[in-house]
Amino acid sequence: MAAALLRVSRSSSAQLTAVSRAFTSRNFSASSTSFNPEPDIARSPSSSFLSRNSPLPQDPKDRNVQWVFLGCPGVGKGTYASRLSNLLGVPHIATGDLVREELNSTGPLAAQLKEIVNQGKLVSDEIIINLLSKRLEAGEAKGESGFILDGFPRTIRQAEILEGVTEIDLVVNLQLREEALLAKCLGRRICSQCGGNYNIACIDIKGDNGEPGIYMAPLPAPPQCADKLIQRADDTEEVVKARLQIYNEMSRPLEEFYRSRGKLLEFSLPGGIPESWPKLLEALNLEDHEVKRSAAA
Numbered sequence: 001m002a003a004a005l006l007r008v009s010r011s012s013s014a015q016l017t018a019v020s021r022a023f024t025s026r027n028f029s030a031s032s033t034s035f036n037p038e039p040d041i042a043r044s045p046s047s048s049f050l051s052r053n054s055p056l057p058q059d060p061k062d063r064n065v066q067w068v069f070l071g072c073p074g075v076g077k078g079t080y081a082s083r084l085s086n087l088l089g090v091p092h093i094a095t096g097d098l099v100r101e102e103l104n105s106t107g108p109l110a111a112q113l114k115e116i117v118n119q120g121k122l123v124s125d126e127i128i129i130n131l132l133s134k135r136l137e138a139g140e141a142k143g144e145s146g147f148i149l150d151g152f153p154r155t156i157r158q159a160e161i162l163e164g165v166t167e168i169d170l171v172v173n174l175q176l177r178e179e180a181l182l183a184k185c186l187g188r189r190i191c192s193q194c195g196g197n198y199n200i201a202c203i204d205i206k207g208d209n210g211e212p213g214i215y216m217a218p219l220p221a222p223p224q225c226a227d228k229l230i231q232r233a234d235d236t237e238e239v240v241k242a243r244l245q246i247y248n249e250m251s252r253p254l255e256e257f258y259r260s261r262g263k264l265l266e267f268s269l270p271g272g273i274p275e276s277w278p279k280l281l282e283a284l285n286l287e288d289h290e291v292k293r294s295a296a297a
Helices: 013-021 077-088 095-103 109-120 126-142 157-165 178-186 237-259 273-283 290-296
Strands: 066-072 093-096 147-150 168-176 188-191 198-199 201-204 215-216 264-268
Touching: 066 077, 066 237, 077 093, 077 147, 077 168, 077 273, 093 095, 093 126, 095 109, 095 126, 095 147, 126 157, 126 178, 157 237, 178 188, 178 201, 178 215, 178 237, 237 264, 264 273
Parallel strands: 066 147, 066 168, 093 147, 168 264
Antiparallel strands: 188 198, 201 215
8 A cells, every 4th residue: 555645636538539539630749859968967875866856746645646657668667657556556557558458359449450560560649549548438437546657658749649638747767777778678588378577687787987786686487487488589689779779769859848848757777676666666755665564574
């Protein structure tokens, strides 16, 4: 349970539906501002993992939970978004999951999506907006309030659509040094039987040129899965580096879009979950009683 009491406002899924229907007739500005890195600032040890100008109010109960998680592929957006979802009692909505669910359904978009995936094409903004609209409507019907979005938006155009229909209170941009990220992606393994996700990489990068070291322990599979582990076909060094390059080029305008609105919280992961989770909670001004109990034990 979350220690913080949170004031959560409900998003307007009906309005999002209307926007998705009129999507193709609207003109959105797709021009991006140039990326201007912020000047170096003095940081205390407790602030070394996040930007100094945090968009968060100091008291958690004074904020809504309508959040977006950004970060390059493999950084752990889903892991941390899911943990915060459980802690705060709001749904974690991953657009990748929405696409997979639709593919496995008999819904009207299923056939269209299968054709797109089979041809190796990108899923259009129109389809993503349609799926997100349906998910928010279903959540409202069940009494859900707030959300944590994972995988959307990815472009300024998508961000403008989202901004036009609901207020985004915070955008958390997870960052990890490329050396560590590459090792993490190459170490990913999946159990071919149960689908469990594990990681065989032991990442131990020493601090250098003022950057802190990073340690991320492996996530071993249980004995029943150990001999059934497989690697994703696209988890090769060449493919991972290409994905990171594409993401970095596409993400900078989006980061600047939210930075200019004072909503971007940049958080550099200091290590694996045991090291990063308490620091992320600190950056978000949240508490997890389970973490406190573990530390006191």
